[in-house]
Amino acid sequence: NAGVTQTPKFQVLKTGQSMTLQCAQDMNHEYMSWYRQDPGMGLRLIHYSVGAGITDQGEVPNGYNVSRSTTEDFPLRLLSAAPSQTSVYFCASSAYGVEAFFGQGTRLTVV
Amino acid sequence: DAKTTQPPSMDCAEGRAANLPCNHSTISGNEYVYWYRQIHSQGPQYIIHGLKNNETNEMASLIITEDRKSSTLILPHATLRDTAVYYCIVNLAYFGNEKLTFGTGTRLTIIP
Numbered sequence: 001n002a003g004v005t006q007t008p009k010f011q012v013l014k015t016g017q018s019m020t021l022q023c024a025q026d027m028n029h030e031y032m033s034w035y036r037q038d039p040g041m042g043l044r045l046i047h048y049s050v051g052a053g054i055t056d057q058g059e060v061p062n063g064y065n066v067s068r069s070t071t072e073d074f075p076l077r078l079l080s081a082a083p084s085q086t087s088v089y090f091c092a093s094s095a096y097g098v099e100a101f102f103g104q105g106t107r108l109t110v111v
Numbered sequence: 112d113a114k115t116t117q118p119p120s121m122d123c124a125e126g127r128a129a130n131l132p133c134n135h136s137t138i139s140g141n142e143y144v145y146w147y148r149q150i151h152s153q154g155p156q157y158i159i160h161g162l163k164n165n166e167t168n169e170m171a172s173l174i175i176t177e178d179r180k181s182s183t184l185i186l187p188h189a190t191l192r193d194t195a196v197y198y199c200i201v202n203l204a205y206f207g208n209e210k211l212t213f214g215t216g217t218r219l220t221i222i223p
Contacts, residue, residue: 004154030207031207031208031209032209033209033210033211035213040215041215042198042213042214042215042216043155043211043213044213045210045211045212048209048210049209050207050209058210059212088152090154090155092154092155092208092209092211094207094208094209095207096206096207097207098207098208099145099157099160099208100147100155100157100207100208100209100211101157102154102155102156103154104153104154105152105153105154
């Protein structure tokens with residue numbers, strides 16, 4: 001049972017490049033979320049999903065896109081990377097009445 | 112969602128009980144209190160949650176005041192591995208944990 005798996009673990013992008021951060025869970029959870037964490041701060045919600053085909057914006061959605069075509073996967077797309085998106089990104093999954101399980105994070109640097 | 116207030120940092124001697132306070136004076140009747148912790152920039156880890164009764168599990172105890180405006184997380188016998196940032200979060204009871212609001216938490220340092 002792998003839980004929540006995020007790939008890649010580390011990434012360096014140039015300004016303007018695009019990329020997709022992958023997140024997969026094997027617990028059949030209906031809820032999935034993406035957070036970012038900047039140095040010295042708590043996690044902030046980017047986007048979340050309450051089921052396949054259903055997504056919604058969180059606190060800091062600008063510059064990011066998501067889709068949820070399957071229960072297992074919830075990719076986060078950066079359309080045109082900016083230095084302000086340098087951060088650690090965490091994916092989480094949960095279900096009603098079940099606590100959130102987090103991945104180990106993707107450390108992204110935009111130069 | 113109700114906001115929470117936590118001290119930015121605390122120290123605790125190894126083997127002693129660590130008591131982490133949290134104020135949530137605007138909590139509503141249908142909001143739970145959750146505690147998560149984050150060890151050394153890993154993904155956060157769930158600890159415990161409660162509505163109005165005190166709760167205990169294998170990791171910790173949660174004491175919620177009768178008026179529900181504050182709570183205390185208790186780690187009964189702190190070890191060095193308990194050094195982490197602890198987050199107190201309030202969350203609506205009829206939601207899952209899909210949109211948690213993290214503050215800056217309390218950085219707990221366990222001292223040998």
